[in-house]
Amino acid sequence: MITYEFLQNYWWLLISLLGAILVFMLFVQGGQSMIASAKNPSVRSMMINSLGRKWELTFTSLVVFGGAFFASFPLFYSTSFGGAYWLWMFILFTFIVQAISYKYRNKEGNVYGMRTYDIFLSINGYIAPILLGVAVGMMFFGAEFTVNKTNILNVEAATISQWGPLHGLEAIFNFRNLVLGFTVLFLARVLASLYFINNIDDKEVYASQKKTLLANSVVFVVFFLLFAFFLLTSSGVEVSADGQMKWVEYKYLSNLLSMWWVLVIFLVGVLLVLGGIAATLFIADYKKGIWFSGFGAALVVLCLFFIAGYNNTAYYPSLLNVENSLTIHNSSSSEFTLSAMSIVSLLIPFVLAYIVYAWWSLDRTKITAKEMAETADSDKY
Amino acid sequence: MEELINVVDWSRAQFALTAIYHWLFVPLTLGLGIIVAIMETIYWKSRDEKWLATTKFWMLLFGINFAIGVATGIILEFEFGTNWSNYSWFVGDIFGAPLAIEGILAFFMESTFIAVMFFGWKKVSPKFHLASTWLTAIGASISALWILVANAWMQHPVGMEFNPETMRNEMVDFWAIVTSPMAVYKFFHTVFSGWALAGVFVVGISGWMLLKKRNVEHSFRSLKVGAAVGFAGILITILTGDGSAITVARHQPMKLAALEGLYDGNHGQDLVAVGILNADKVPGDNIEPYHFEISIPYGLSVLATHDPNAFVPGINDLIEGRSFTPDGTPVNTVSYAERIARGKQAQQTLKLFNEAREAGNQATADSLRMVLKNDFQYFGYGFFDKPEDIVPNVPLTFYSFRVMVVIGGLLFVFLLAALVFAYKRHLLEGKSWEKWFYRLAILCIPLVYLCSVSGWVVAEVGRQPWTIQDLMPNHVAISDINAGYVQTTFFIFAVIFTTLLIADICIMRKQISKKSKENLDSAKL
Numbered sequence: 038m039i040t041y042e043f044l045q046n047y048w049w050l051l052i053s054l055l056g057a058i059l060v061f062m063l064f065v066q067g068g069q070s071m072i073a074s075a076k077n078p079s080v081r082s083m084m085i086n087s088l089g090r091k092w093e094l095t096f097t098s099l100v101v102f103g104g105a106f107f108a109s110f111p112l113f114y115s116t117s118f119g120g121a122y123w124l125w126m127f128i129l130f131t132f133i134v135q136a137i138s139y140k141y142r143n144k145e146g147n148v149y150g151m152r153t154y155d156i157f158l159s160i161n162g163y164i165a166p167i168l169l170g171v172a173v174g175m176m177f178f179g180a181e182f183t184v185n186k187t188n189i190l191n192v193e194a195a196t197i198s199q200w201g202p203l204h205g206l207e208a209i210f211n212f213r214n215l216v217l218g219f220t221v222l223f224l225a226r227v228l229a230s231l232y233f234i235n236n237i238d239d240k241e242v243y244a245s246q247k248k249t250l251l252a253n254s255v256v257f258v259v260f261f262l263l264f265a266f267f268l269l270t271s272s273g274v275e276v277s278a279d280g281q282m283k284w285v286e287y288k289y290l291s292n293l294l295s296m297w298w299v300l301v302i303f304l305v306g307v308l309l310v311l312g313g314i315a316a317t318l319f320i321a322d323y324k325k326g327i328w329f330s331g332f333g334a335a336l337v338v339l340c341l342f343f344i345a346g347y348n349n350t351a352y353y354p355s356l357l358n359v360e361n362s363l364t365i366h367n368s369s370s371s372e373f374t375l376s377a378m379s380i381v382s383l384l385i386p387f388v389l390a391y392i393v394y395a396w397w398s399l400d401r402t403k404i405t406a407k408e409m410a411e412t413a414d415s416d417k418y
Numbered sequence: 419m420e421e422l423i424n425v426v427d428w429s430r431a432q433f434a435l436t437a438i439y440h441w442l443f444v445p446l447t448l449g450l451g452i453i454v455a456i457m458e459t460i461y462w463k464s465r466d467e468k469w470l471a472t473t474k475f476w477m478l479l480f481g482i483n484f485a486i487g488v489a490t491g492i493i494l495e496f497e498f499g500t501n502w503s504n505y506s507w508f509v510g511d512i513f514g515a516p517l518a519i520e521g522i523l524a525f526f527m528e529s530t531f532i533a534v535m536f537f538g539w540k541k542v543s544p545k546f547h548l549a550s551t552w553l554t555a556i557g558a559s560i561s562a563l564w565i566l567v568a569n570a571w572m573q574h575p576v577g578m579e580f581n582p583e584t585m586r587n588e589m590v591d592f593w594a595i596v597t598s599p600m601a602v603y604k605f606f607h608t609v610f611s612g613w614a615l616a617g618v619f620v621v622g623i624s625g626w627m628l629l630k631k632r633n634v635e636h637s638f639r640s641l642k643v644g645a646a647v648g649f650a651g652i653l654i655t656i657l658t659g660d661g662s663a664i665t666v667a668r669h670q671p672m673k674l675a676a677l678e679g680l681y682d683g684n685h686g687q688d689l690v691a692v693g694i695l696n697a698d699k700v701p702g703d704n705i706e707p708y709h710f711e712i713s714i715p716y717g718l719s720v721l722a723t724h725d726p727n728a729f730v731p732g733i734n735d736l737i738e739g740r741s742f743t744p745d746g747t748p749v750n751t752v753s754y755a756e757r758i759a760r761g762k763q764a765q766q767t768l769k770l771f772n773e774a775r776e777a778g779n780q781a782t783a784d785s786l787r788m789v790l791k792n793d794f795q796y797f798g799y800g801f802f803d804k805p806e807d808i809v810p811n812v813p814l815t816f817y818s819f820r821v822m823v824v825i826g827g828l829l830f831v832f833l834l835a836a837l838v839f840a841y842k843r844h845l846l847e848g849k850s851w852e853k854w855f856y857r858l859a860i861l862c863i864p865l866v867y868l869c870s871v872s873g874w875v876v877a878e879v880g881r882q883p884w885t886i887q888d889l890m891p892n893h894v895a896i897s898d899i900n901a902g903y904v905q906t907t908f909f910i911f912a913v914i915f916t917t918l919l920i921a922d923i924c925i926m927r928k929q930i931s932k933k934s935k936e937n938l939d940s941a942k943l
């Protein structure tokens with residue numbers, strides 16, 4: 038029986054899935070943050086062209102993540118985007134400059150020079166993962182908003198979702214949010230190294246990326262453990278059967294323990310991330326770590342969304358009025374809309390299948406220095 | 419209140435800035451994608467490397483244009499949330515769905531296959547490559563379909579009901595939204611105008627190369643495909659423009675009156691072909707609306723209804739609630755003053771409904787729900803105090819409409835001539851008008867952009883002050899943010915977009931100039 042509640046849970050699952058795909062695809066940003074450290078133009082060209090064939094998928098993942106959130110949980114869209122104005126604007130600024138940089142950087146007549154576009158890529162590479170992490174951090178550690186739907190009848194102050202005066206700046210400078218932001222950044226850098234090792238057939242790149250992988254993995258693990266500590270010791274908002282909301286200590290730890298299957302997936306995800314890294318570092322010529330670590334990272338993100346939204350939990354706690362916190366039930370679209378979109382969502386496996394096929398088709402032949410040297414400027418980034 | 423107006427104005431300015439920049443690039447993507455796909459199909463069938471060279475030339479320009487369209491597009495989607503947060507809740511149940519479907523069905527298709535299109539020449543089979551090029555072009559059109567469905571819904575909300583318990587509008591009929599005549603006409607009118615724009619672009623660039631006597635055969639190959647697609651585009655744009663006019667007359671009569679500068683309507687209403695509006699004219703006064711005008715008899719009645727004797731209401735008629743059937747019988751329309759009163763009543767009823775619910779008085783709540791149903795169609799009017807506030811900017815709508823129609827008409831003739839010349843070269847080459855035609859082709863590039871943007875100005879300015887026609891005015895749709903914040907981001911966007919536009923134009927110019935000096939009659943995969 039497909040009930041309204043089932044549809045709300047189903048759409049939270051899809052949002053979680055899109056979030057997981059987005060975090061996996063952030064290896065593009067991680068790679069961009071390494072461009073400046075490329076040892077010579079040939080290596081830089083290989084790195085940029087390797088990422089350049091994937092950047093649009095990351096970009097699309099972000100857009101679809103936003104669009105799907107809008108369609109399925111419009112009160113979140115309305116509250117978070119309109120409230121944390123600066124946070125989302127900074128994220129957008131970094132993605133605008135990314136979108137043109139690949140295509141323009143090596144084109145004659147690009148006015149500002151290749152270096153400018155590479156700086157744009159670096160800005161997006163560093164800032165976007167951190168700020169996206171901050172945005173997700175608010176789902177656990179709360180945000181400064183209130184919601185009053187009857188405001189719409191007051192023309193002098195009609196906005197139903199009100200936010201604190203800093204409009205997202207306070208979230209950026211919240212330590213716990215930032216820890217998640219840096220965790221995402223270093224995860225993206227780890228995945229980028231694994232991706233380069235897999236996608237570029239070049240000894241110099243292989244050797245240098247292994248060193249980078251080791252350093253970034255250590256930092257990533259430190260930030261991840263710190264985030265896990267904050268998360269599991271943090272309070273969360275619980276929704277009672279009659280719809281009352283209250284702060285509960287160790288809510289996320291409790292969610293993880295009471296949803297044992299999430300805990301299992303979470304641990305499997307962590308092991309896959311670490312296993313992919315370890316195999317790449319310690320097995321000679323092993324290049325498939327990206328698939329294990331990438332899949333593992335996606336599983337972990339999936340679980341984080343699960344513990345944020347399932348088990349009678351408010352996925353967007355209000356720090357100003359706990360009763361205004363957003364849950365997957367009080368912020369979702371209507372049953373009809375969720376049903377209509379669920380039919381469309383049946384096409385997602387088909388979409389994933391053609392993405393995998395196209396990816397596989399393009400990456401069967403690895404990128405080499407020779408290929409870059411022989412390719413005309415107009416045919417490469 | 420002053421602060422509120424500033425936030426509304428800056429938010430509108432920011433959205434308009436983003437939309438206009440976005441629309442500079444999207445129509446070229448829509449049309450050039452098809453043109454490149456046709457060229458590659460010819461290459462695939464003939465295996466003639468001349469066509470490969472021509473395909474690659476236009477594909478290069480497609481890629482440069484595509485990137486900046488993507489950059490501006492993401493901002494539009496997120497601005498619905500950042501700057502129009504009330505809107506996002508009030509109609510997100512309906513509006514969000516097309517956006518999500520656009521992402522799932524179209525964006526992934528575009529972003530996946532565009533990579534194959536640009537980097538797959540040596541890595542995938544020719545058939546798969548061709549399919550990727552078509553899928554990229556089709557993906558762009560599917561994307562346009564869903565965002566235009568969403569836009570059409572804002573112009574003519576259908577398939578939904580207001581739910582007083584959730585204080586929002588909720589979808590009740592998906593197909594009514596997708597197949598609304600407003601959506602159907604908007605899709606065809608807009609997408610095919612993209613074909614026309616890309617056709618003019620290709621003809622214009624080819625004209626420049628012919629004027630310079632560079633790559634003559636490549637230019638004529640381009641001319642053949644570009645002119646054919648462009649002419650098909652402008653023809654369908656004009657035909658669907660007729661259908662659009664009828665739907666606007668039916669569902670947005672104020673927009674029709676504004677784009678005509680018509681204050682007092684008549685049976686057998688003339689259409690002003692050329693005119694200068696009197697800037698001092700306001701609704702309800704006795705000042706002549708035009709300083710000067712040349713009209714087409716019965717033109718507006720025909721345009722709006724296909725009946726030369728039909729009554730077309732003007733701005734004053736709509737405010738007063740005056741309208742007539744074609745045989746002259748008065749139609750009982752509701753004046754704007756009454757709509758405002760009933761809108762305020764609806765809002766009051768909603769307030770009482772909420773109070774009754776909170777007090778647990780379900781019987782009262784149920785009866786108020788029925789009362790609300792009767793007046794909800796005027797809900798949005800209750801946010802205004804006087805009818806004059808519900809009139810769009812007449813001069814901007816009036817002149818934009820004429821710019822669109824006049825340039826559109828010129829482009830129809832131009833593209834027809836280009837099509838004839840492309841296939842009958844002897845009518846052009848060596849003739850006294852040859853160079854003039856090439857110069858005209860170049861001039862048509864800025865003209866077609868002006869025409870395209872003017873169309874959107876008519877559509878969007880003409881429906882002001884509504885974010886959603888009759889339901890939600892701009893000043894209620896916004897986010898709770900400081901005007902200074904929006905002002906700051908407006909200027910940041912203005913600088914970024916302008917900087918990127920300069921780069922885009924310079925790269926295009928350089929690439930066209932450079933490639934035009936190479937041999938475009940041969941190419942390697």
